[in-house]
Amino acid sequence: xxxxxxxxxxxxxxxxxxxxxxxxxxxxxxxxxxxxxxxxxxxxxxxxxxxxxxxxxxxxxxxxxxxxxxxxxxxxxxxxxxxxxxxxxxxxxxxxxxxxxxxxxxxxxxxxxxxxxxxxxxxxxxxxxxxxxxxxxxxxxxxxxxxxxxxxxxxxxxxxxxxxxxxxxxxxxxxxxxxxxxxxxxxxxxxxxxxxxxxxxxxxxxxxxxxxxxxxxxxxxxxxxxxxxxxxxxxxxxxxxxxxxxxxxxxxxxxxxxxxxxxxxxxxxxxxxxxxxxxxxxxxxxxxxxxxxxxxxxxxxxxxxxxxxxxxxxxxxxxxxxxxxxxxxxxxxxxxxxxxxxxxxxxxxxxxxxxxxxxxxxxxxxxxxxxxxxx
Amino acid sequence: xxxxxxxxxxxxxxxxxxxxxxxxxxxxxxxxxxxxxxxxxxxxxxxxxxxxxxxxxxxxxxxxxxxxxxxxxxxxxxxxxxxxxxxxxxxxxxxxxxxxxxxxxxxxxxxxxxxxxxxxxxxxxxxxxxxxxxxxxxxxxxxxxxxxxxxxxxxxxxxxxxxxxxxxxxxxxxxxxxxxxxxxxxxxxxxxxxxxxxxxxxxxxxxxxxxxxxxxxxxxxxxxxxxxxxxxxxxxxxxxxxxxxxxxxxxxxxxxxxxxxxxxxxxxxxxxxxxxxxxxxxxxxxxxxxxxxxxxxxxxxxxxxxxxxxxxxxxxxxxxxxxxxxxxxxxxxxxxxxxxxxxxxxxxxxxxxxxxxxxxxxxxxxxxxxxxxxxxxxxxxxxxxxxxxxxxxxxxxxxxxxxxxxxxxxxxxxxxxxxxxxxxxxxxxxxxxxxxxxxxxxxxxxxxxxxxxxxxxxxxxxxxxxxxxxxxxxxxxxxxxxxxxxxxxxxxxxxxxxxxxxxxxxxxxxxxxxxxxxxxxxxxxxxxxxxxxxxxxxxxxxxxxxxxxxxxxxxxxxxxxxxxxxxxxxxxxxxxxxxxxxxxxxxxxxxxxxxxxxxxxxxxxxxxxxxxxxxxxx
Numbered sequence: 002x003x004x005x006x007x008x009x010x011x012x013x014x015x016x017x018x019x020x021x022x023x024x025x026x027x028x029x030x031x032x033x034x035x036x037x038x039x040x041x042x043x044x045x046x047x048x049x050x051x052x053x054x055x056x057x058x059x060x061x062x063x064x065x066x067x068x069x070x071x072x073x074x075x076x077x078x079x080x081x082x083x084x085x086x087x088x089x090x091x092x093x094x095x096x097x098x099x100x101x102x103x104x105x106x107x108x109x110x111x112x113x114x115x116x117x118x119x120x121x122x123x124x125x126x127x128x129x130x131x132x133x134x135x136x137x138x139x140x141x142x143x144x145x146x147x148x149x150x151x152x153x154x155x156x157x158x159x160x161x162x163x164x165x166x167x168x169x170x171x172x173x174x175x176x177x178x179x180x181x182x183x184x185x186x187x188x189x190x191x192x193x194x195x196x197x198x199x200x201x202x203x204x205x206x207x208x209x210x211x212x213x214x215x216x217x218x219x220x221x222x223x224x225x226x227x228x229x230x231x232x233x234x235x236x237x238x239x240x241x242x243x244x245x246x247x248x249x250x251x252x253x254x255x256x257x258x259x260x261x262x263x264x265x266x267x268x269x270x271x272x273x274x275x276x277x278x279x280x281x282x283x284x285x286x287x288x289x290x291x292x293x294x295x296x297x298x299x300x301x302x303x304x305x306x307x308x309x310x311x312x313x314x315x316x317x318x319x320x321x322x323x324x325x326x327x328x329x330x331x332x333x334x335x336x337x338x339x340x341x342x343x344x345x346x347x348x349x350x351x352x353x354x355x356x357x358x359x360x361x362x363x364x365x366x367x368x369x370x371x372x373x374x375x376x
Numbered sequence: 377x378x379x380x381x382x383x384x385x386x387x388x389x390x391x392x393x394x395x396x397x398x399x400x401x402x403x404x405x406x407x408x409x410x411x412x413x414x415x416x417x418x419x420x421x422x423x424x425x426x427x428x429x430x431x432x433x434x435x436x437x438x439x440x441x442x443x444x445x446x447x448x449x450x451x452x453x454x455x456x457x458x459x460x461x462x463x464x465x466x467x468x469x470x471x472x473x474x475x476x477x478x479x480x481x482x483x484x485x486x487x488x489x490x491x492x493x494x495x496x497x498x499x500x501x502x503x504x505x506x507x508x509x510x511x512x513x514x515x516x517x518x519x520x521x522x523x524x525x526x527x528x529x530x531x532x533x534x535x536x537x538x539x540x541x542x543x544x545x546x547x548x549x550x551x552x553x554x555x556x557x558x559x560x561x562x563x564x565x566x567x568x569x570x571x572x573x574x575x576x577x578x579x580x581x582x583x584x585x586x587x588x589x590x591x592x593x594x595x596x597x598x599x600x601x602x603x604x605x606x607x608x609x610x611x612x613x614x615x616x617x618x619x620x621x622x623x624x625x626x627x628x629x630x631x632x633x634x635x636x637x638x639x640x641x642x643x644x645x646x647x648x649x650x651x652x653x654x655x656x657x658x659x660x661x662x663x664x665x666x667x668x669x670x671x672x673x674x675x676x677x678x679x680x681x682x683x684x685x686x687x688x689x690x691x692x693x694x695x696x697x698x699x700x701x702x703x704x705x706x707x708x709x710x711x712x713x714x715x716x717x718x719x720x721x722x723x724x725x726x727x728x729x730x731x732x733x734x735x736x737x738x739x740x741x742x743x744x745x746x747x748x749x750x751x752x753x754x755x756x757x758x759x760x761x762x763x764x765x766x767x768x769x770x771x772x773x774x775x776x777x778x779x780x781x782x783x784x785x786x787x788x789x790x791x792x793x794x795x796x797x798x799x800x801x802x803x804x805x806x807x808x809x810x811x812x813x814x815x816x817x818x819x820x821x822x823x824x825x826x827x828x829x830x831x832x833x834x835x836x837x838x839x840x841x842x843x844x845x846x847x848x849x850x851x852x853x854x855x856x857x858x859x860x861x862x863x864x865x866x867x868x869x870x871x872x873x874x875x876x877x878x879x880x881x882x883x884x885x886x887x888x889x890x891x892x893x894x895x896x897x898x899x900x901x902x903x904x905x906x907x908x909x910x911x912x913x914x915x916x917x918x919x920x921x922x923x924x925x926x927x928x929x930x931x932x933x934x935x936x937x938x939x940x941x942x943x944x945x946x947x948x949x950x951x952x953x954x955x956x957x958x959x960x961x962x963x964x965x966x967x968x969x970x971x972x973x974x975x976x977x978x979x980x981x982x983x984x985x986x987x988x989x990x991x992x993x994x
Binding site: 066111 | 521544700708733739741742744747
C-alpha cells in the first residue's frame, strides 16, 4: 500500500532546480553546456510546418480530377506565391481559359487525381524556446532542447492562470491577511511580480494587467471573480494559455484564505529580487502546479544532501493544513494518527488524524483532507 | 501458461491496471461455485520513477497472496501456473487504462452517418474519442488539419462512404490526414496506426495516399450500405492494435502481455463486455454507469423489436466527473439544478469556491453531512447529464448490424430515435466512488433513481468494489465464473424501483399495491402522487435478492409497462435497500415552490432513511 498522506505543495528557501526546456519539434539548440542564461535568452529554435491550405483545383477549373495533371502549371514541391496561377484549363480552341491562383505563398504539397484537390503548404512558422529562468545550461538534448539548473527559492502554487513570465518581486500588502485590491496597484507595478495577502479582487487583477504587471502571487481568488474575469467558467483545471495580460498564481485555494505565513515571509524576504513565474496548472495524471522561482547564486555542482520532509510521511508532530470544509485552510499539527478506520460525520469510514490547530482547538479530520507543509 | 479448458479452471487471478491504482482479485471455485476470495491493490507503476507496470501488478498480487494465504508468485517474482493445491493460479488475465487509456480520433464523411458509426465502433472498443473529423463538421480544411496534427492520438479510425458509392470524399479526408502527418502519442519509433473501414472502392486510393506515412490497416466497411452498420471488424482491429502498438509502447506491458492468458483489454471495453454478457445471458435490458473523478461512462443494452439480439452502446462523458471535472458538472448543470436536490440553503459564493477547491484538490472526501449531501446532489446532476448524452447517442442503428429502410436512415435525429427505453429497462447498475462508497446504500439507490428516473419496474444495483473490468475479460475465458461472481460478489443488489408513468395534474392516489413477501406477510396500500414508500425485502443467505409477488394496479392514465391503467402482476427483487415505490410521477418535476420542495425532499429522504433526520432539519 502507498503512504497514507497527502504531500503538500513545495515552499522552500533553497532548492536546486533543473528545468527542461524542450522544443515542440526537433530543431536547433543554440546554447552550449555550461553557458549562463537569463530568462529571455533564446536557447533553441525550430520551424513548425506551415499551415496547409487545400484547394479543389479540379472544381475551380471545372475539369474532372483525372485531367488535373494536364492543367497544373506547378508540380509537387514547387514554390508558389499567393495569387500566382498554379493551374489553368483550356477549352474551345483555347479561347476560354479558367485560371486557378494560389491562395497562399509556400509550396505545392500534393496533387490528387482522385479528388482533384491540391494541397498548398504555407511558409514554416518559426518557434523559439527561452531559458525562462536565470541559470546554467547543464545538459543538451541534441536537436530538442536543454536543461537549465539554478539554486532558487521555490514556491508551488495550487492553481494559476497565464503562462511563463518574470519580474521583480513587489510586496504591496502589509501582511498575509490583507486583501489585494486595485488601490494597491499603481504604475510602479509595471513589470513586477506583485505579492498580495489573503485574496485578490477582480478589479485588482484587471488593474495589474492594465499597468503591465508581470504577475500576481496571492493566497486566494474568488471563483465568481475568476469567471467574471475570464468570461467563462473553468470546467477542468488545465490552464496556462489564457491571455489575460498578467499571470496569476494562487497559493492556497479559492475564496479568501490567508497566504501561508511561511510563503508570505519568504516572498517578503526576497522583495526586489527576480522571480520567474508560470501560472500553468494541470490537475490530472502528471500533475503540473503553478510555480514561483526566485533564482539565487550558488554552485550548482556542489554536492548536496536534500532531505524531503514529504518522504517521512505523515507523523505525529507534522505540520498540516486542512484542505476541505469544515476546517478548510486551518493550520495545525498532527497529534494522533489512529490506524483504524473511523466514522465521519458524513457516515463514511475513513482513516483519520487528530490535529491541534494554532488556536489550541483540536479536531478529527480525514487524512485525505490534509496536506503536509514544511515546518 | 498452458491453455486450459474452461471447466478445468478452478483458480483465477485478474488485475486491472488503472491510471492510479492496480487492483487484483482472486476467484476460486469452491463447492461447485465461483466466488471472489480476496482483493488487493497497489499504486500503478507506469510513470516515472518506476516505469514498469508489472511492479504494481506484483505488489497488488503480493497483497492478494498475503490476504488469501495462496502462494501466487515464485521466487523470481513470476506468477505460478497452473494451480496446485494452495499454490498458483490456473488463469491470469488483465485489463488496463493506465497511461490515459486508449485515445482515438475518428473520421467519417458525414458527421451524423459514417462519423457516428466510426465513433460508435471506437467507443464500443473502449476508447476515448478525442475528436470526430468529418467533411461536414463545419471546420475549414486547414483547421481540421491543425486539429489532427495537434491531437496525437494512439490511433485513427477512418471511415466514409458506402461500398460502391462515391470515393472522392473519403479520399479527401485521407488527404487531410496525410497532410497533417499525425504522430502517435506514445513513442517515436513507430508509425501511427490508422484503420481504414470505409468504401471498399476507395481502398486503393486511400492506401496510395496514406501507406507511406502511417501504419495503415484495412478492414470491412463499417457502413457497407446506408441502412446497415458493421462495427465488429473495426472493433476487433482496434483491440489488435491496442495490444500491438499502444500496450507494447507502455512501460512494462510487453512483459505483462507475456504473462496473461487472454489479450489485455482496455478497461471500459471490458466493463462493456461484462454488461453485455450478463444482459445477453439473462435476455434482459441493462444500463450500467461508472462515474469517476474525470469522466462518466454509460453502457446500455436494449432490445427493441427491430433488434431482438440487442443493441449495445457505450458513451463517455469526458468532462463529467466528481473530482477533476466537478467544476464542469457545476458549470454544465448550473447552480439551481444542483441545489434543487439539497434540502437547505447554502451561500452561492461559498459553494462555488468549494467546488473549485475540490477540483484543485481532487483527492479530498466529504467530512461533514452537509458536504456529503451537496456532493451527492452534484453526482445526481453529473449522472443525469451523462445519461442525456447517452440517450442522444444511443439511437436506432447503433451497435450490431441492423436493417432499416432508407426512409429511416434519414431520420437520425437525436430526439426521436433513441434506443433507451426506461420502461422496458430491467436493471440499472451503478459504479464509481460516489455510488459504490456512499455511506448508506439508500443514498446510492436515490442517486440512481433521481438521475436516471427509471420507469415501471426496474432493479437497482451497485458494483461493490469495481471488479467489472476484470470480470469482463474473464467472460472471454470462463463466462460461467464471470457471471457467478458478478451476481454474488460484484453486485450489491439494492432492490427494485416501481414508478408509474403518466400525467398527474394534481395529487391523489396513483397506484394500489399488494406485495406478498417471502415470509407470507402482505404489504398493501395505495401510493399517493408525490409520495415515496420503502418496503423492506432483503437478500437470501447466498447474497442473491429475495423475491416477492406483487400486484400493482396503476390508476387511470398511468402505466407500469402493461399499458395505461393496466394491472401488472410480477415478481419484485429485494436487496439491501428493498422495494422503493416512487409516486413522484414521470415525467418527474420537483415542486417549484421553495418551501414545498424542501418539505418534499425531506419527506422522501426520511421515508428512505437517506440521511439522519437531524441533518435534514439543520
